[in-house]
Amino acid sequence: MALIENLNLWPPSKLQRNLALNSPPKLFNFKPSATHSIRKTLHTCRCSLVNEQQQQQASFTDQEKQLIDALIGIQGRGKSASPQQLNDVERAVQVLEGQEGKGDPTSSDLIEGRWQLMFTTRPGTASPIQRTFVGVDFFSVFQEVYLRTNDPRVSNIVKFSDWIGELKVEAAASIKDGKRILFQFDRAAFSFKFLPFKVPYPVPFRLLGDEAKGWLDTTYLSHSGNLRISRGNKGTTFVLQKKTDPRQKLLAAISTGTGVEEAIDEFISLSKSVAKDEPVLLEGEWQMIWSSQVETDSWLENAGNGLMGSQIVKNEQMKFLVNILPGIRFSMIGKFVKSGTKTYDVTMDDAALIGGPFGYPLEMETKINMELLYNDDKIRISKGYNNILFVHLRASDGSK
Template sequence: MATTEIAALGFGFRLTQFPPFSSSLSNRNPNNAIAFNSIRKIPNFRICSSSLTNETEEQGLFSNFTQDEIRLVDALIGIQGRGRAASPQQLKEVERAVQILEDIKGVPDPRTFVGVDFFSVFQEVYLQTNDPRVSNIVKFSDAVGELKVEAVASVRDGKRILFQFDRAAFSLKFLPFKVPYPVPFRLLGDEAKGWLDTTYLSDSGNIRISRGNKGTTFVLQKETEPRQELLSAISTGIGVTEAIDKLISTAQDKDGEPQLLEGEWKMIWSSQVETDSWLENAANGLMGSQIIKKDGQMKFLVDIVLGFRFSMTGTFQKTESKIYDVKMDDPAIIFGSFGLPVNMETRFNLELL
């Protein structure tokens, strides 16, 4: 049975020759946008994903990707490991995006790609040499080293790469020599052989889709964008503040001033520590959704349990460049058409970064 193989998303790719690739898969709504809200006098960030589509802005963040490629990359953000924990809906979105790109075809002769690399697992493919090879590499860390499994490679029918694994070794930083990996490749026979079809290669060389002899689908990516790095960092909980700084720096290089966009935004990360009181967290906008309206109205909305919801409405007004004065003063616990008022008010200055 065919499966969708999902590798951990990674960053910091380097090119070995021309069109290189690095393996990555993850999942996120393709219509996402990101807002950075810095609350004055409180050192925190609040990051939300929007239900609104802004294709012009998104295309700017992914300048070397087509819209169909962006949909695939977004569908993959957040899926960790090899996809075993992915939901059926996530896999369905990935497979649908893969099928769209395969139907488009992309570069007609995709076998001419070479090399890839990313932070934990990557693949190198060298075909235009006297010793054509495919190598799968597991990089443990810069301090520890890596495991490299190599295969003899050849090309058939323009898009199929045939390979046979023949050697493997550890390269450890604390040892001056390589340590052979104890796998008897010669005794494995056909088990050490395989093939890989490249079914899609983007014109920009950023996205490659391949299918293996065991029915596995691989999506490989050369470049990651700052927004993509941030969403992946949030999904793993590692390097979030660094990814925020990088995306903010990228946004500051662009012309124009960011606007507080209308729509429903879901809270996905905050640097502000939550308190023991969920009511206080909800009133501070640290959970649930934030709804922005054109008429200067704002609402916090949090699902509680069994149909009960917390709702808090208020207003926002722009006071200076990128700065909004926010006043939230009408909270209630809601069930159906009934509401129980809560005595609570919160005010803050919001800076849109």
């Protein structure tokens, strides 16, 4: 972030690897028994949850929703974004910056509080801290802004997990004008849940001189106080939110591997309460990012049942596509017909291993009754083979 991008010191890379090793798996950790045990609790709070999330959705303008839509599916807060995704985000950012957000944002109470970092660009000057921590989806990254105190501060927080702890990098702050905050790093520390004391981060701030200084411009602050766009002194663009879209909450749960069952249940409940029409199976290429079924030892069985890879939906046909080895793909083509409300009968019976211009046919057939639980132009939730839950992200609309 704007503060982190000014630190050009190597972070503890071993720590990052250890934290990642201690993290739960990102995918395939759905436990039906856990879902069953929480359903009664979810049912009692569902009305208040739905009302809260409906108000949350209404707090974003149409132009702000376009930016959020552009962010859906981008991994690593921009680190793994495609050129098209980056263009979509930049275009949405420019639209908002050209509009009239909250005037003099640094003087507004709306800028105060904890902001979650959703996206950042990656200039060549990005610090090792930024490259190491900010691009890891398993970690949550926040920025705290408190300017109306006796000790004004802007802090960046990397939260490793609820059970591990966080790194907090703090800077003394001052307001230069209606948009710009000046800052200077002065302390940083790790707070680990398993230690009763903080571990200082070994950065000699006093010796850094101007390297510890910088500025942060707020180029857009929403009137609701839920969305902020900022640009740092090294050219980095940041998109931050106080409240997140329900889809963002779901994808965050999948990225961390925690609370996925609850997130899906809440999301489906919300979508049912606000949906006017039944979901429709949209064409395009859909990448599977989560499944309630653990993969088996047979990659062929996994691929044939849609437990890995992507699906291409076009002209009432469906194709499973899995990259097995460099230059070798598994392909399985079939047809689908609408069989009822939100349900489709899918028959996959044309399988082959493809290497370059050559194909080796495989004798396989899979019949699936697919129930579409949710579908928009970015995300799809469905029940498929053997009643397994799937979450797919749309990689393209299939127009090319």
